[in-house]
Amino acid sequence: MQTNRLYQFGIIFIMLAFTLFCVFPFVLLFSASLTNDLEIVRSGYKLIPNEFSLEAYRYMWNNSTDIMRSYGITILVTVTGTAAGMAITAMVAYPMSRKEMPFRNALAFYVFFTMLFNGGLVPTYLLYTNYFDFKNTLLALILPGLLANGFYVILMRTFFAASIPKEVIESGYIDGAKEWKIFCAIVLPLSLPVLATVGLFYTIMYWNDWFNGLIYVTEKQYFSIQNLLNRILLDLQFLQNNTQQMGKGAELVAKLPLDSMRMAMAVIGIVPLIAAYPFFQKYFVKGLTIGAVKG
Amino acid sequence: MEASTKAYAERRAEAAADRAASWKQLLRRVRKYRTLLLMTLPAVLYFFINNYLPMFGVVIAFKNINFADGILGSEWIGFKNFEYLFKTSDAYIITRNTLLYNIVFIILNTVLAIALAIMLNDIKNRIVSRTFQSLILLPYLISMVIVGYLVLAMLDVEKGYMNNSILPLFGIGDISWYSETKHWPFILTIVNVWKGVGYLCIIYLAAIIGIDQEYYEAATIDGASKWQQIRSITIPLITPVVSIMTLLAIGRIFYSDFGLFYQVPLNTGVLMPVTNTIDTYVYRALITMGDLGMSSAAGLYQAAVGFVLVLVSNYIVNKKNSDNALF
Numbered sequence: 001m002q003t004n005r006l007y008q009f010g011i012i013f014i015m016l017a018f019t020l021f022c023v024f025p026f027v028l029l030f031s032a033s034l035t036n037d038l039e040i041v042r043s044g045y046k047l048i049p050n051e052f053s054l055e056a057y058r059y060m061w062n063n064s065t066d067i068m069r070s071y072g073i074t075i076l077v078t079v080t081g082t083a084a085g086m087a088i089t090a091m092v093a094y095p096m097s098r099k100e101m102p103f104r105n106a107l108a109f110y111v112f113f114t115m116l117f118n119g120g121l122v123p124t125y126l127l128y129t130n131y132f133d134f135k136n137t138l139l140a141l142i143l144p145g146l147l148a149n150g151f152y153v154i155l156m157r158t159f160f161a162a163s164i165p166k167e168v169i170e171s172g173y174i175d176g177a178k179e180w181k182i183f184c185a186i187v188l189p190l191s192l193p194v195l196a197t198v199g200l201f202y203t204i205m206y207w208n209d210w211f212n213g214l215i216y217v218t219e220k221q222y223f224s225i226q227n228l229l230n231r232i233l234l235d236l237q238f239l240q241n242n243t244q245q246m247g248k249g250a251e252l253v254a255k256l257p258l259d260s261m262r263m264a265m266a267v268i269g270i271v272p273l274i275a276a277y278p279f280f281q282k283y284f285v286k287g288l289t290i291g292a293v294k295g
Numbered sequence: 296m297e298a299s300t301k302a303y304a305e306r307r308a309e310a311a312a313d314r315a316a317s318w319k320q321l322l323r324r325v326r327k328y329r330t331l332l333l334m335t336l337p338a339v340l341y342f343f344i345n346n347y348l349p350m351f352g353v354v355i356a357f358k359n360i361n362f363a364d365g366i367l368g369s370e371w372i373g374f375k376n377f378e379y380l381f382k383t384s385d386a387y388i389i390t391r392n393t394l395l396y397n398i399v400f401i402i403l404n405t406v407l408a409i410a411l412a413i414m415l416n417d418i419k420n421r422i423v424s425r426t427f428q429s430l431i432l433l434p435y436l437i438s439m440v441i442v443g444y445l446v447l448a449m450l451d452v453e454k455g456y457m458n459n460s461i462l463p464l465f466g467i468g469d470i471s472w473y474s475e476t477k478h479w480p481f482i483l484t485i486v487n488v489w490k491g492v493g494y495l496c497i498i499y500l501a502a503i504i505g506i507d508q509e510y511y512e513a514a515t516i517d518g519a520s521k522w523q524q525i526r527s528i529t530i531p532l533i534t535p536v537v538s539i540m541t542l543l544a545i546g547r548i549f550y551s552d553f554g555l556f557y558q559v560p561l562n563t564g565v566l567m568p569v570t571n572t573i574d575t576y577v578y579r580a581l582i583t584m585g586d587l588g589m590s591s592a593a594g595l596y597q598a599a600v601g602f603v604l605v606l607v608s609n610y611i612v613n614k615k616n617s618d619n620a621l622f
Contacts, residue, residue: 025449095331111338116350119351120352127344179328288497
């Protein structure tokens with residue numbers, strides 16, 4: 001009994017240490033965004049600021065054109081990409097789950113092979129820039145690489161095949177329903193768990209994507225929030241120049257709380273996901289574990 | 296003689312009729328399921344454009360591309376691009392970095408994830424256990440750009456938490472993290488663990504939860520210690536999942552997380568000897584230097600070796616347990 005309690009105490013202590021290790025940088029980032037900028041310059045980022053300040057957020061709010069536009073682009077891209085991606089995925093996964101469907105195996109191989117081999121960055125880049133002229137368009141943030149992938153298709157197909165009884169589809173036929181009707185009115189409503197999981201993965205993927213923006217977008221007005229953050233991370237001057245361009249005058253720029261503002265921008269980049277996390281956590285964990293089994 | 300010819304002709308006619316019948320049947324099936332077939336079109340088209348067209352683009356690696364002639368019209372130069380690539384020291388460095396980092400990541404992440412999963416499962420208080428689970432998944436949720444910010448907040452030379460608050464505790468002076476290569480193998484490994492272990496841990500935890508409790512009850516009655524139970528029950532029973540995850544990782548050992556090696560070191564030139572991997576090399580050769588030859592050669596080198604590694608690792612899984620194989 002004594003050793004048992006010691007063991008409980010030990011594992012909780014170790015897990016607590018690891019959890020703190022995971023959470024600590026987030027707390028530091030959040031505190032830094034709330035610290036008076038002069039204090040940061042003087043003594044660095046602190047876990048508990050001596051001089052608490054909302055200055056960074058106030059500046060951001062007052063100079064919010066860039067941030068708002070980027071936020072808008074991220075939301076637009078995330079919503080469009082997730083909706084279109086899920087529609088495409090479900091529409092190919094469902095026929096693949098039907099045993100009597102012609103060319104079923106060929107289709108499965110066609111989808112699966114995309115997971116094994118790829119042409120790499122150079123041909124993809126040339127395709128989308130030279131042949132499709134996607135450079136500096138919103139499509140570049142939605143289409144290349146993200147819209148559909150073999151893994152999600154196979155995840156959904158497996159769910160449809162395992163959880164939609166054949167009899168349900170047949171009874172739909174007997175009632176005279178067409179394929180399309182059966183898909184929308186019977187199959188999809190029965191598949192909410194997998195739709196939630198895949199939808200969540202799409203949302204996180206689009207919200208977090210910065211790679212497409214990095215290679216296909218050079219003009220500021222098409223930056224997603226991640227790309228804006230990326231530019232500011234690699235180049236603090238970018239934040240300064242931009243604020244200057246907005247015509248606020250040099251003396252204001254000199255007082256700009258650059259360090260805390262940079263951290264505050266990162267905070268608003270993660271807040272939506274973190275705030276929604278408790279609500280989607282169930283599906284998130286489920287999706288991760290299904291992913292492991294189906295590889 | 297005549298009889299056999301006749302029989303042969305009959306057989307041929309029969310076979311032809313069979314073929315026609317099966318064609319007809321297929322056509323009938325296509326007509327019957329035309330809606331289903333049409334539904335697959337958007338995805339089929341997307342995969343064709345996004346995945347299959349670039350596969351044909353691998354010919355770029357064997358050409359001296361100039362845009363006046365286009366990809367098809369450009370001159371074939373055989374393996375020249377590969378020759379140039381492997382003559383530089385870059386080829387060795389990026390291969391070494393990609394492989395070594397991945398090997399360290401695989402070993403460290405697997406061991407830590409299993410240990411954490413066992414501990415999480417053993418915590419009796421469900422609420423405490425749930426809270427830990429949620430919190431260790433947080434890093435998995437955010438983009439590498441944000442990770443770059445978090446690392447900067449820790450390591451910034453003037454304002455970072457390390458130099459200002461942690462190192463003084465040990466009486467160590469400031470370290471200029473972003474200009475000394477010797478720290479980065481450790482930093483990148485820690486960041487990778489920080490971001491990835493939570494996810495792997497949850498997968499192994501799910502496997503552990505699936506183990507029948509009776510094994511442990513029987514072992515406890517027999518007087519087995521905690522450590523013996525872990526060694527003789529938990530580990531053997533989660534081995535299938537662990538081997539699948541590990542083999543999947545080995546299949547991707549030639550690929551690296553571009554964000555980790557590009558964003559986290561803030562694309563710093565001096566750090567490149569220890570942060571340049573195949574993915575960052577391909578990106579820099581293409582976008583920064585505009586060197587299509589080198590970058591497509593490196594890309595094809597990666598894709599080809601990666602493809603072989605996936606096949607090999609799948610072959611091994613298949614041999615061990617065909618249920619767990621990918622194909």
